[in-house]
Amino acid sequence: MxxxxxxxxxxxxxxxxxxxxxxxxxxxxxxxxxxxxxxxxxxxxxxxxxxxxxxxxxTRDDLATALISDVSTDLADVLDATWARTTRKSPAERIRAWASAFRSWALTNPEGFRLVFGDPIPGYIAPEGGPAPDATRRICLGLTGLAAVAWPHAESDSDRATFQWSDFDPGLRDEVRAAFPELPPAALALAMRIRARLHGLVSLEVYGHLQGVTPAPDKLFDADLADLLNTLGLTGAVRP
Structure with missing residues (x-):
């Protein structure tokens, strides 16, 4: 004993x-x-x-891998939990909740955000498959979930794109097709475009580039999110 x-x-x-x-x-x-x-x-x-x-x-790389894995898993957990809580909500409400959770996490964990989405560690060699394959997969599928709920509304616009499944990484392509068999490749392109919009202002805010520009970055984010929802054909979105 x-x-x-x-x-x-x-x-x-x-x-x-x-x-x-x-x-x-x-x-x-x-x-x-x-x-x-x-x-x-x-x-x-x-x-x-x-x-x-x-x-x-x-080694330093072992520590970096552990850090990236921890941070990525924490973010994936937050986003998955937010998505699960909004199952009965409208597409616009679900996307807004996911986006707001992403921003809140980034502002609460700026070093983690920079580690995963910003500053590379010089000389770092990730293990085969990446430092956080499961969390990365979950975050990518979460973004595709945003595109999936928006797709019925955005399809007429995005359908004109000439994307093929061969335009995407084979591993990502296979994961998305298994999880969302009904979606065409243009929907995955839409998910990447949503990611670009969400990361834009959040990155500026995390890195301090909005300081001296606006005392209300939350209003700027909300306005950009409303514009994104309108672009997706979700014009009935209600501001929080």
Whole structure:
């Protein structure tokens, strides 16, 4: 019993230290950019020896992969939960809720947003399949879900595009076709265009480029979202 308790205590301490290492890495990135994420710098901040920190992450790339996986999974969880809560809502309401959840997450987790969608870590080599394949798949399918609910309204406009399934990555194409067999390739193109619209203002806000431009970035985001919904043929969208 005593040996088991000791192992449990050790496991809790290791988990706590691992979490602290990740948080320090994100803090260093916030202050100095992705170049600042080094195991030696983290060890120095935590009062650890470099050899000690290597017991948690053998390389900087191992730490980066863990960070990207954690951040991406957290975002995917937030977006999936939002989508599930809006099943009975109108297409416009569902898209607005998903978009607002994405923006709220990004503003709450600016370092995570920058890590996943912005600043690449110099020299980082991701594992085969990517650092967060499941979360990336879920986020991509979530975006396709936005296009799917909008498609009956946007189809007349988007149908003129000449997209083919061969225009997309085979892995992404297969995932989307399995999840949404009724959608044509132009709908996946629509999902990518929705992503571009949502990321635009959010990126400007996260990186501080709207400071000194407007004291009400939320109004700017809401206006752009309303315009997106109108573009998708969802003109009955009600502002929150």
């Amino acid at each position: 005593e040996a088991t308790a000791s192992l449990d205590r050790r496991a809790r301490l290791r988990a706590a230290t691992t979490a602290e290492i990740k948080q320090v890495a994100l803090t260093l990135m916030a202050a100095g950019g992705p170049d600042a994420i080094t195991l030696r710098a983290i060890a120095r901040e935590m009062g650890m020896t470099p050899n000690a920190i290597y017991g948690y992450f053998a």
